[in-house]
Every structure is written in C-alpha cells, then in structure tokens.
Amino acid sequence: MMTRDKIQTILKKSVSFSEGDQTEAMLYGGKSYLTGFANNHIHRNVGENNYNLSLRVAFGKKIGSASVNDFSDEAIKNTVKRAVEIAKLQEENPSFVSFAKPEEAPEKDFFVEKTAEVTPDMRAEYVKKILDKSKEKGLNANGTFVIDLMQIGVLNSLGISRFCSLTVASLKSVILGDTSSGYSIETSTNVDDISVNSVIEESIGIAEMGKNPIAVEPGKYEVILSPYAFAEFISSLSYLALNARAVEEGTSFLAGNFGKKILGDNITIYDDGLSPETIPMPFDFEGVSKKKVVFFENGVAKDVVYDTLTAYKNGKESTGHSLPQPSSFSPYPMNIIMKGGDLSKDEIISHVEHGLYVHRFWYTNPMDPRRAVITGMTRDGLFLVENGKITKPVKNMRFTESIITALNNCIELSKEKRVMYDSSSITVPYVRIKDFTFTSITEF
Amino acid sequence: MQRIIEEALMVAKKFGVSYADVRVIDRTEEEISTKNGSVDGIKSSSSKGFGIRVIADGAWGFSSSFVLTDEEISRVAEEAVDIAKASAKTKIEDVTLSKIEIYQDRVEEQVKIDPFSVPITKKISILLDADKLMNLQGIILRRGGMYFSKEWKTFASSEGAYLELERVISNAGISAIATDGKDVQTRSYPSSFGGDYQRKGFEFIEEVKLLENAWRIANEAIQLLSAKPCPSGKMDIILESSQLALQIHESCGHPTELDRVLGEEASFAGTSFLTPDKLGKFKYGSDIVNIVADATAPFAIGGFAYDDEGIKAKKIYLVKNGEFVGYLNSRETSKKLRLEPMGAMRAESWNRAPIIRMTSINLEPGDKAFEELVSGIDNGVLMATNKSWSIDQKRLNFQFGTEIGWEIRNGKLQDMVKNPTYSGITYEFWRNCDGIGNKDYYHIWGLPNCGKGEPMQVMQVSHGASYGRFRNVQVGVLR
Ligand SMILES: [Zn+2]
Numbered sequence: 067m068m069t070r071d072k073i074q075t076i077l078k079k080s081v082s083f084s085e086g087d088q089t090e091a092m093l094y095g096g097k098s099y100l101t102g103f104a105n106n107h108i109h110r111n112v113g114e115n116n117y118n119l120s121l122r123v124a125f126g127k128k129i130g131s132a133s134v135n136d137f138s139d140e141a142i143k144n145t146v147k148r149a150v151e152i153a154k155l156q157e158e159n160p161s162f163v164s165f166a167k168p169e170e171a172p173e174k175d176f177f178v179e180k181t182a183e184v185t186p187d188m189r190a191e192y193v194k195k196i197l198d199k200s201k202e203k204g205l206n207a208n209g210t211f212v213i214d215l216m217q218i219g220v221l222n223s224l225g226i227s228r229f230c231s232l233t234v235a236s237l238k239s240v241i242l243g244d245t246s247s248g249y250s251i252e253t254s255t256n257v258d259d260i261s262v263n264s265v266i267e268e269s270i271g272i273a274e275m276g277k278n279p280i281a282v283e284p285g286k287y288e289v290i291l292s293p294y295a296f297a298e299f300i301s302s303l304s305y306l307a308l309n310a311r312a313v314e315e316g317t318s319f320l321a322g323n324f325g326k327k328i329l330g331d332n333i334t335i336y337d338d339g340l341s342p343e344t345i346p347m348p349f350d351f352e353g354v355s356k357k358k359v360v361f362f363e364n365g366v367a368k369d370v371v372y373d374t375l376t377a378y379k380n381g382k383e384s385t386g387h388s389l390p391q392p393s394s395f396s397p398y399p400m401n402i403i404m405k406g407g408d409l410s411k412d413e414i415i416s417h418v419e420h421g422l423y424v425h426r427f428w429y430t431n432p433m434d435p436r437r438a439v440i441t442g443m444t445r446d447g448l449f450l451v452e453n454g455k456i457t458k459p460v461k462n463m464r465f466t467e468s469i470i471t472a473l474n475n476c477i478e479l480s481k482e483k484r485v486m487y488d489s490s491s492i493t494v495p496y497v498r499i500k501d502f503t504f505t506s507i508t509e510f
Numbered sequence: 511m512q513r514i515i516e517e518a519l520m521v522a523k524k525f526g527v528s529y530a531d532v533r534v535i536d537r538t539e540e541e542i543s544t545k546n547g548s549v550d551g552i553k554s555s556s557s558k559g560f561g562i563r564v565i566a567d568g569a570w571g572f573s574s575s576f577v578l579t580d581e582e583i584s585r586v587a588e589e590a591v592d593i594a595k596a597s598a599k600t601k602i603e604d605v606t607l608s609k610i611e612i613y614q615d616r617v618e619e620q621v622k623i624d625p626f627s628v629p630i631t632k633k634i635s636i637l638l639d640a641d642k643l644m645n646l647q648g649i650i651l652r653r654g655g656m657y658f659s660k661e662w663k664t665f666a667s668s669e670g671a672y673l674e675l676e677r678v679i680s681n682a683g684i685s686a687i688a689t690d691g692k693d694v695q696t697r698s699y700p701s702s703f704g705g706d707y708q709r710k711g712f713e714f715i716e717e718v719k720l721l722e723n724a725w726r727i728a729n730e731a732i733q734l735l736s737a738k739p740c741p742s743g744k745m746d747i748i749l750e751s752s753q754l755a756l757q758i759h760e761s762c763g764h765p766t767e768l769d770r771v772l773g774e775e776a777s778f779a780g781t782s783f784l785t786p787d788k789l790g791k792f793k794y795g796s797d798i799v800n801i802v803a804d805a806t807a808p809f810a811i812g813g814f815a816y817d818d819e820g821i822k823a824k825k826i827y828l829v830k831n832g833e834f835v836g837y838l839n840s841r842e843t844s845k846k847l848r849l850e851p852m853g854a855m856r857a858e859s860w861n862r863a864p865i866i867r868m869t870s871i872n873l874e875p876g877d878k879a880f881e882e883l884v885s886g887i888d889n890g891v892l893m894a895t896n897k898s899w900s901i902d903q904k905r906l907n908f909q910f911g912t913e914i915g916w917e918i919r920n921g922k923l924q925d926m927v928k929n930p931t932y933s934g935i936t937y938e939f940w941r942n943c944d945g946i947g948n949k950d951y952y953h954i955w956g957l958p959n960c961g962k963g964e965p966m967q968v969m970q971v972s973h974g975a976s977y978g979r980f981r982n983v984q985v986g987v988l989r
Contacts, residue, residue: 108599115582118555130552445903
C-alpha cells in the first residue's frame with residue numbers, strides 16, 4: 067500500500083502544478099485479491115495493485131479533467147497540462163459554480179488490520195471449509211473470497227483535504243446440486259465478522275431444500291423476498307429514481323412527488339454513509355462529508371442525493387454523493403438502508419397461506435424507467451410457501467413488476483437485515499409483498 | 511518493455527512455475543459527452559501496468575501492478591506464484607494446456623486518422639451540431655458522446671511467444687428523450703448504449719452519420735409519446751440488425767462460452783444450456799441459421815490479431831445450418847474437451863487475468879430483401895434498437911424490449927408502436943427463424959459493455975447481423 071504521506075504529496079503536487087482558477091485532485095486505489103472457486107476447487111486466484119489519480123481543473127465555468135496511474139512528477143505535470151488544455155477548449159458549463167468547499171469534518175477511518183493481514187493461504191483455508199462440506203454432501207461449490215484494501219485522498223485548491231482507508235472482506239458461496247442451487251454471502255470491513263459456517267449452512271441448506279423443483283404457473287403471487295432478492299429492487303431504484311440526475315432527466319418517479327405520501331407507512335429508506343449497518347464511507351469523491359439523506363419516510367417522498375454540480379443547479383447543498391468525476395451516473399447513493407420491522411423472518415413466512423419464497427433475483431433490468439418497471443429471473447432458491455411453511459422447491463420464473471407497486475404492496479418487513487456490497491452497499495430486511503407478478507417460466 | 515517482461519518471466523521461472531505469461535499494457539482513452547446543448551464532461555485518461563499469470567504446483571495464480579520497477583516486478587511475480595501454490599491446496603487435478611503454435615509478431619492497427627490527433631473542439635462541435643438538430647419541442651434530454659482509445663500491449667510467455675499489438679477504437683452515438691409529462695420515450699442512434707464502436711480511427715465518426723439522423727430520432731421519440739402501445743400475443747416479428755445483434759449476444763454468444771458451460775462462472779454469470787453432450791447433436795436453430803465466432807472480422811471490436819494466450823485470430827462456426835457445432839474456448843478448456851483451441855481468451859486490461867470472451871459473433875446474412883421479409887407477415891411487429899434485456903443464467907428464458915416498433919399487417923408496415931417487448935426460450939425462438947436479410951443490411955455492431963467474470967471484466971465484443979424474421983413469438987408483457 068502507499069503511505070498516507072505519499073498520497074498527500076501526490077495530491078499537493080497535482081494541485082500546485084495547475085494554473086486553473088480551481089483545481090481538484092482525487093487519488094483512489096489499493097490492493098485487491100480474489101480467490102474464486104468452482105467445481106469444488108480453486109480455479110481462479112488473482113491479485114491487483116492499482117491506483118488512479120483524477121484531476122479536475124476549472125477556468126471560470128470551463129472544466130477539464132484527466133486521469134493517470136503514473137505518479138512521477140513528469141506524468142503528473144503532463145496530466146495537469148491535459149486537464150488545463152481540455153478546460154480551455156471547453157464551452158462553459160452554465161451549471162458549474164465551484165468544486166467542494168471545506169467544512170468541519172472529523173476524521174474517520176475503516177481500515178481493519180486483521181483484514182489486511184489475510185494471505186493467499188488463509189483465503190484458501192476459508193474456501194477449503196466450504197469445499198470440504200460441499201464434497202461431503204455430494205454437491206458442487208462455487209464462489210469467491212474477496213479482500214479489498216482501499217485508500218482514497220481528495221485535495222482541492224479551496225482547502226478540502228481528506229483521507230480515508232477502508233478494508234472489505236466478502237465471502238460468497240453458490241452451491242449447485244443436480245437440480246438445485248443455493249446462495250449465501252457475507253461482507254464486512256472486518257474479516258473476523260464473517261462466519262464461514264453460516265455461509266456454508268445457508269448456501270448448502272437452500273441447495274438441499276431445492277432438489278427436484280416443480281413447475282408452477284406464472285401469475286400473481288404473494289412473495290417473501292430475501293434481502294438478496296429485495297436488494298436488486300433497491301439497487302434499480304437507486305439509479306432510476308433516488309438521485310438528482312434522475313429527477314432532472316425526468317426518469318425518476320419522485321419528480322413532482324416530493325412531500326407527497328406515495329408509499330405505505332412501513333416504507334422508510336435512507337442513505338447513511340456512517341451507519342454501523344453499512345460498509346462505511348466518510349466522504350465522497352469530491353471530498354464532501356456523507357450526509358444522511360432520507361428518500362422515503364413512512365411512505366412520504368422526501369429527498370434525493372446530490373453532488374456539487376447538481377446541488378448548485380438546484381440551490382441545494384451537496385449531500386456527499388459524488389462518484390469520481392466527470393460521471394454521467396453521478397450523484398449516486400452508496401449506502402442505502404431500509405428500516406426493518408419487528409417480526410422475524412420465520413414469523414413472516416408463518417403468515418403466508420399460499421405464496422413463494424424468493425432467495426435471489428438475477429439479471430434485473432429496467433423496462434420502463436418512469437414507472438420503475440423492472441424484469442428479472444429468480445435464481446438459487448425459489449420455494450412454494452403453503453399454510454405458513456416452506457413446502458416445495460419451484461422451477462425458476464421471470465418477474466416483471468413495478469418497484470413502486472411492489473413497495474406499495476409490501477405488507478411486512480423483518481427485523482433481520484443483510485448488507486449487500488458491490489462498490490456501493492444496500493442493507494435491507496426480508497419483505498412480504500402481495501400480488502407480485504411472475505410473467506413466464508424457464509426450464510430449471 | 512522487453513526488460514520488464516524478461517525480468518518477470520525470469521523471477522517466475524526461479525520459483526519453479528510450469529508456465530508463465532506476462533502482459534504489459536499502456537492505454538490512453540478520451541471520452542466526450544454532451545447534454546442539452548453543452549459539454550457534460552470530457553475525460554482523458556491513461557493507464558499502464560503489467561500482469562503475470564502462472565501455473566505452479568498445477569494450479570493458476572495471477573498478480574498485477576501499476577508500478578513498473580524491478581523491485582515491484584519481482585514482488586508481483588513472487589506473489590503470483592504464492593497465489594498459485596495456495597490454489598493448489600484445493601486442486602482436484604493439475605491444470606494442463608492445449609498445445610499451440612508460438613508466434614513472435616508486431617501488429618499495428620490500420621487507422622486512417624489517429625483520433626488523438628483530431629482537436630477536441632472538432633469533436634465537440636460535431637456533437638453539439640447533432641444536439642441542435644435534436645432540440646425539438648417535447649425533447650427534455652439530448653445526449654451525445656464519443657469515445658476513443660489507443661493501446662499497445664506486449665504479450666510474452668515462457669513458451670517463447672512475443673507479441674506487440676496495437677489497438678485503436680472509435681465510437682460515436684446520440685440519443686433523445688421526449689416527454690409529455692406522463693410518458694417518457696427514448697430514441698438512440700445508431701444504436702443504444704452509446705452508439706456504435708469500431709477498430710478504426712476518426713474516419714469512423716463520419717461514417718456514423720450523426721447529423722444525418724439526429725432530427726429523425728428526436729422526431730421519432732416525440733411521435734412515440736402518442737403512438738399506440740405494442741400489441742400483445744403470439745405473432746411474427748422482424749428484428750432490425752442492432753437488436754438482433756443483442757439477441758445473438760445473449761442467446762448464442764454467452765451460452766457457447768466453454769468456461770460457463772463447464773461451471774467456471776457458476777458463482778456469478780451462471781452456466782449454460784449448451785452442455786457438451788449437445789455439441790454436434792443439438793438443433794439450435796432453423797436450417798438457415800449460421801453463426802460464427804470471427805476474430806478476423808475487419809474493424810470489428812470483437813476482433814484482434816492474437817488473443818491473450820497468444821493464439822492467432824480464427825473464424826469458427828458455433829452454429830452451422832441450425833446445428834450447434836462449436837464453443838468459444840481457451841487452452842485449458844479446449845484440452846478438457848479435446849477440442850481445437852480457437853483463441854477466445856481476453857482480459858479487460860493489465861490488471862485482469864484473461865477469461866473466455868466473445869470475439870465477433872456474427873449471424874451470417876441470408877438472401878431476403880427487407881420488403882420480402884415484411885410481405886411474408888400477416889400480423890406482426892418490426893422492432894428496432896434495444897431498450898431492455900434480461901435472460902436467465904442458463905441463457906434459455908429471455909425478454910427484450912426495444913425503443914420503437916411498427917405494426918405489420920397483411921404484408922405491409924403500418925403504424926408506429928411504443929414499448930415493444932418480446933420473450934421466449936432461446937432454441938424455440940431460433941428454430942422459428944424463417945428469414946434472414948441479405949448482406950446489404952448486414953452490419954457488425956460494436957458492443958463495448960459485456961460484463962463477465964470475478965473480478966468483473968468489461969469487454970468490447972461485436973456482432974454482425976442483418977434483419978431476422980421469427981415466427982410465432984410471444985409479444986408484449988407491459989400493459
Ligand atoms: Zn454480455
């Protein structure tokens with residue numbers, strides 16, 4: 067890993083080499099390791115050491131940007147020069163006012179030494195436990211064990227200077243049987259929080275329960291979505307609706323609905339980068355502290371996330387949700403959390419007379435952004451629920467459903483939650499949704 | 511460059527590897543986007559680094575770094591070996607590779623105008639001119655974009671391969687979003703997701719003809735607002751070539767990747783219905799369906815001179831006269847099934863190990879004029895430009911939506927329809943293909959965003975297609 071001093075020296079140099087009215091330097095990277103397994107053995111095992119320096123230079127309302135992963139003085143100078151040239155050749159961006167301004171912000175760090183100390187041999191040991199159990203049961207284990215060690219520094223000519231390091235460990239198991247599959251994943255900043263036994267139990271449990279599925283007719287079903295499945299809905303929501311860009315571009319169904327009650331009382335969804343329920347991040351890629359942003363409070367549409375550009379445009383403050391700029395996906399919520407209920411998952415299942423338990427969705431894509439209609443397939447565990455009990459495994463089906471309708475039809479939420487992480491994190495409970503639409507069936 | 515490579519291979523050998531290869535990549539990219547009459551972002555980026563892939567104790571290891579110093583090269587080579595030895599602790603059998611011909615070569619891209627020699631102002635002005643033409647009443651969002659990249663890659667292996675390869679990509683595309691306050695409709699040109707991509711220089715930008723089509727698509731987006739909804743039910747459809755390209759991608763490209771077939775992508779991308787017992791024995795489509803994997807296709811972004819295992823670009827059939835006959839493979843997977851290695855191993859960049867990827871997966875053109883395809887339909891829809899896609903993890907059950915459609919009644923094109931969607935089961939759909947447009951409509955579309963692998967690798971692939979006619983398809987799910 068680079069030292070903090072080295073990172074700050076590179077950032078300072080970058081800003082000092084620039085003749086722009088304003089200059090911003092962001093350095094992001096670290097080491098990343100992934101041990102992949104399939105067919106009960108490690109088949110892929112990779113490491114990476116990579117950092118990237120992104121520069122933005124502003125002359126008035128003209129902005130240029132350039133990035134590089136060579137940090138020699140000469141390379142930095144050339145990159146600054148490119149950003150300056152681009153800025154000068156630009157047309158004015160009428161919405162631009164300023165890069166981020168400094169603010170009072172306590173320093174926070176999420177680097178866990180235990181996670182950073184994991185070696186290739188230790189990763190193989192974790193994985194071997196899954197492989198051994200899978201072989202013992204006559205099943206086929208697949209999955210990944212990922213260790214990410216990240217650092218981010220942001221410095222700009224207005225006085226912003228921030229640094230944070232972060233570790234992430236994530237263990238995933240996908241167990242295949244002849245006619246079934248099961249899934250489990252756990253993610254934490256601290257590798258010791260990951261229970262390989264619970265990952266084994268859940269993924270193997272679902273795969274064993276799923277043997278010899280029956281086909282059911284597509285149509286409307288009451289469903290219990292596991293956090294894995296439900297996170298797909300929230301993830302689609304985050305780019306279709308929960309950001310200022312989507313509101314501005316007219317694709318967000320929140321546009322024109324702020325302050326109105328558009329969802330049920332039980333729906334409270336927010337973004338909080340510092341919550342203990344998320345993989346944390348104290349500031350965004352412009353160096354702005356993460357503010358807590360409430361999207362829905364008891365069903366009332368409240369707010370969306372902003373970066374500096376969309377904030378100035380709308381007379382707001384940045385909420386600390388910029389992606390590395392320039393980006394046509396920014397701003398973006400990175401730490402979504404949904405408020406749970408007070409029932410356990412098992413209690414929720416016990417309330418369902420006739421319905422389906424969905425362990426996971428796959429390949430969800432929007433079909434109609436404005437109505438937030440998405441489609442996707444079930445995967446790695448679909449079961450019939452009868453008289454309050456999971457009774458039979460079911461062949462996979464395609465759903466086509468509006469996220470708004472699904473949230474409106476959500477009648478119960480569990481107290482248990484899971485954190486799902488894939489660059490951004492989503493923390494959601496099990497949910498019970500009525501009248502959920504499955505549109506077709508597949509062969510397995 | 512040679513120094514880095516020799517050093518890496520030497521260190522790896524010292525630690526007792528049975529195979530090693532090194533890739534060093536230096537890539538420069540430029541991305542320009544415009545939105546509603548102004549520049550939205552311009553980004554120029556460069557990245558270089560190296561990756562070392564080894565087999566030690568009969569198992570794979572890979573490591574990579576952006577620091578090109580002797581010290582770091584030794585560290586990374588040693589780390590790759592350590593990682594391989596950790597993999598070996600769970601091995602079931604030793605990794606073995608198919609024998610291949612070894613090449614030393616240097617290949618430059620055939621580019622007329624170096625895209626990095628063209629001033630940014632010229633690129634911006636083309637996009638803003640197109641933007642102006644799309645500025646019609648009712649259009650709320652106009653977007654334009656160009657992307658250029660140029661890289662040099664050096665590949666060397668412990669078997670003596672040494673390849674220096676240049677790659678240049680150019681891209682342009684525009685889109686318009688219309689709204690009437692209730693509905694939102696999008697049109698893109700020349701295709702969705704950023705437009706078209708080719709392995710050409712700036713000369714490609716003129717060929718794309720943005721200005722000639724900008725007004726038309728903006729106007730179509732507005733017309734879609736008041737168009738009637740696409741009908742639903744079982745009917746015949748014609749797919750325009752960019753939508754057919756995506757259909758080929760999802761329903762033939764992915765399921766013929768041999769690593770998926772053998773379960774190596776089961777934890778993320780999924781597996782495949784085209785299992786080895788079906789090879790040479792499965793009716794994938796109707797007799798007129800011929801699909802090739804052709805890495806030699808000129809200018810195609812799925813093409814290259816050599817793949818990332820040093821295999822010279824090849825063209826093979828995946829589907830011939832409707833029969834499933836071939837896989838996309840690697841040295842390791844081809845050896846497992848005793849097949850000829852065909853060269854489909856590709857890595858996104860220096861920091862990724864290669865995996866099996868599509869090359870240029872092309873549906874060979876047929877003999878039909880567009881009018882003939884239309885005249886053979888009593889009741890159906892012509893669908894164009896992808897809007898949404900989804901397919902199950904074995905690549906059987908798919909559902910696609912397109913930006914625009916036109917009803918076909920009694921052999922004639924009729925009214926425009928909005929929100930067209932169609933769905934089906936892959937082999938049933940291709941068995942119902944009864945007409946393919948001729949080569950006049952054939953185009954190889956560049957698709958820059960195929961995601962696969964863990965860690966994720968985004969790959970540039972391409973698909974040649976003309977029009978295709980499919981009988982008795984389920985149309986419409988959106989009410
Ligand atoms: Zn793909």
